[in-house]
Amino acid sequence: MKNNSTKTNGLRNFYVDIRILNTMDKNTQSALTLLNERGLTLLDAARLIRNVLDSFSEESGLTPVQFCAKVISTGLRHIRNDEMSIKNGFMLYLETKKNLRPESLRDIRYLGSRLIKSNPKFGETYFSELKPALCEQYLSSTFKTPSQFNKARTMLYGLFEFALKREWCDKNPIKLIEKQKVIEKEIIPLSNAQTESLLKSAENAKKRDCLPAVGLLLFAGIRPREVRRLKWKDIDLEEGFITVRSQCSKTGGVRHVEIMPALKRILAKYKREDKSAICPPDWNRKWKNIREESGFKGTWVQDVLRHTYASYFAKRYRDLPRLQLNMGHRDLSLLRSRYVNMVGIKKSDAKAFFESLGRDITFKTLPLN
Numbered sequence: 186m187k188n189n190s191t192k193t194n195g196l197r198n199f200y201v202d203i204r205i206l207n208t209m210d211k212n213t214q215s216a217l218t219l220l221n222e223r224g225l226t227l228l229d230a231a232r233l234i235r236n237v238l239d240s241f242s243e244e245s246g247l248t249p250v251q252f253c254a255k256v257i258s259t260g261l262r263h264i265r266n267d268e269m270s271i272k273n274g275f276m277l278y279l280e281t282k283k284n285l286r287p288e289s290l291r292d293i294r295y296l297g298s299r300l301i302k303s304n305p306k307f308g309e310t311y312f313s314e315l316k317p318a319l320c321e322q323y324l325s326s327t328f329k330t331p332s333q334f335n336k337a338r339t340m341l342y343g344l345f346e347f348a349l350k351r352e353w354c355d356k357n358p359i360k361l362i363e364k365q366k367v368i369e370k371e372i373i374p375l376s377n378a379q380t381e382s383l384l385k386s387a388e389n390a391k392k393r394d395c396l397p398a399v400g401l402l403l404f405a406g407i408r409p410r411e412v413r414r415l416k417w418k419d420i421d422l423e424e425g426f427i428t429v430r431s432q433c434s435k436t437g438g439v440r441h442v443e444i445m446p447a448l449k450r451i452l453a454k455y456k457r458e459d460k461s462a463i464c465p466p467d468w469n470r471k472w473k474n475i476r477e478e479s480g481f482k483g484t485w486v487q488d489v490l491r492h493t494y495a496s497y498f499a500k501r502y503r504d505l506p507r508l509q510l511n512m513g514h515r516d517l518s519l520l521r522s523r524y525v526n527m528v529g530i531k532k533s534d535a536k537a538f539f540e541s542l543g544r545d546i547t548f549k550t551l552p553l554n
Contacts, residue, residue: 258355259313269353271315271344272301272308278347286432288410296340303327312345312354317361324362331365338362372486374493374526377534380542382479392475394465397455399475401427401463404448404539406494406512408435413468418459420444420452429513440513445539495524501535 220230234253241252275297282290300323301308307323320341328334342359349357375383380403386392387399401407401415405427414433421428427442434440444452457463465471476485491512498508505517505525514520 255355268311268313269348269351270309270311274312274348274353275301275308275344278344281347292336293340293343296337297344300324300327300337300341312348315354315358317358320358321362331367335364335367338364372489372492372526374496374530375489377537377542379479380493380538383475384542386475386478389475389478392471394455395468395471395475396451398464398468398472400448400451402490403494404445404542405442406491406498407442408491411435413462413464415463416459417457417461417463420456420463422449422453422456425449434513436513436515438513440510442511447539447542492524492526495520496526496530497535497538499525500527500530500532501539 217227220226237253237256238249241249245252247255279290279294279297282293285293304323304327324334324337324341328337338359342357345354345357345359348354383399383403384396387396398412401412402409407415407427407429411429411433415427415429419428419430419433422444425444427444429440429442431437431439476482495508495512498511499505502508505520508525509517509520512520512524
């Protein structure tokens with residue numbers, strides 16, 4: 186009886202007469218106003234909190250407030266029947282990404298599908314049940330390189346943000362997972378002799394329609410995916426710029442790339458109808474053949490042409506801000522640390538790269554269509 190009496194007296198102490206409202210601090214007044222708007226009294230609130238805290242344990246690692254918030258959140262999800270598995274949520278997530286570029290959508294689908302297929306238990310788990318440590322474990326066991334890990338982490342971060350908006354979970358556990366450090370391998374720029382070899386192979390009668398695209402990769406440093414999206418309307422020979430539009434750009438922004446003399450000679454001979462693509466049909470196969478005929482069979486390094494362009498430009502013009510604008514980087518740090526490698530490049534080589542290379546191309550048998 187004593188305990189019951191004590192509890193009753195304690196609860197009565199929560200009752201506040203309106204006459205003493207003015208003696209309370211602003212926080213208490215705000216709390217009372219909030220409760221009154223919902224038709225509740227402090228006594229109602231105290232009883233609810235007491236019922237929740239009856240099952241509270243310090244071993245949970247939560248504060249009483251955190252515990253109450255978790256209980257309420259869990260209860261709301263059950264009321265709304267909003268529990269969602271990773272697998273089903275990912276399928277709905279893909280539906281909202283259909284407006285992305287095909288390559289971007291393909292990357293998201295590949296990363297998510299691989300993660301779920303490699304870890305069936307992960308796919309069946311509810312969003313609300315996943316913790317940072319478990320998510321990191323699934324990522325690490327599926328994606329073995331830092332680069333792959335980071336790409337998958339970015340995809341999963343977006344998926345959980347999608348889940349948060351739909352109240353399938355209370356927080357994004359990926360925020361607490363750090364990116365892995367990627368150690369960049371040194372990429373050696375092509376020599377002028379290697380560059381000439383690529384151009385001569387592209388001049389071959391069977392592949393001569395590839396020469397403009399090869400020129401853009403070499404002498405403008407435009408990314409391969411961006412080149413595949415470019416059309417002739419994006420080439421302005423009179424003003425001397427190539428416009429990489431937002432729908433073509435990797436970063437989603439527009440940029441203008443200078444047309445250097447060696448590139449202008451090629452583009453001027455090949456200018457087509459504005460709506461036509463610069464890359465010819467069956468480009469990927471033809472480009473692979475060009476590389477192999479130039480002596481790069483099995484030895485081609487991804488992004489080597491972009492690195493080559495950046496290194497020769499830096500050596501020739503000594504103007505990194507200008508190079509940054511051409512390449513579309515948001516800051517100079519990545520440009521310095523990854524792309525610019527002037528070791529072994531002479532000033533005369535850099536000058537020849539942008540001004541003299543390709544002069545031996547005859548353009549005798551250009552396609553008409």
